[in-house]
Amino acid sequence: MTRLSTPLTWLRDEGHRTAFTVFVRPALTYTPPKYTAVLASAYSGGRKGNVSAISPELAAYGDEVGTMLTRLAEARKLVKGKNLTVDDFNTTTSMDAWDIERIGNVVRFSVASGYLSEDEGYEWLAVADRMTRERFSSWTQYAASFLVGRALCYDGEMADVALNAGSATRNEKSPWLTFPL
Secondary structure: OOOOHHHHHHHHHOHHHHHHHHHHHHHHOOOHHHHHHHHHHHHHHHOOOOHHHOOHHHHOOOOHHHHHHHHHHHHHHHHOOOOOOHHHHHOOOOOHHHHHHHHHHHHHHHHHOOOOOHHHHHHHHHHHHHHHHHHOOOHHHHHHHHHHHHHHHOOOOOHHHHHHHHHHHHOOOOHHHHOOO
């Protein structure tokens, strides 16, 4: 067993998706007016507002709720015209793809740096493949789920990620189109 078994097992069994499960569904179902109300309540003139009055589910995330909703709103805007629709984004029921991608990323870097053997790497990639096929029926669903996870877990520019996800779902040379789920 390598030192990487613990983080890889965590990504497989729990990952960020476990912590954000309560957040994803209510946040994605909000229409722009509801977003505005929750954001206004969350920021309330620079002070912590009363989010619980609008959304008890989101109130559990405390001060972070405004930041996360802002990131989701930004991601929602970016999917337009990228072969993902706002509906694809809004109907996402999980952010599982974020954790699955992280498994692949950790494996890739770990094999390259000698922390995992190539055989161990392939075993973990098989886990990621199985998780993907069990949870998604299309790469468009997968891309939307990844974007939700990226928006919630990573503070940074989203435009490049949305562009790459859109390209992967429409470029005829994309492996996603060559190898459909």
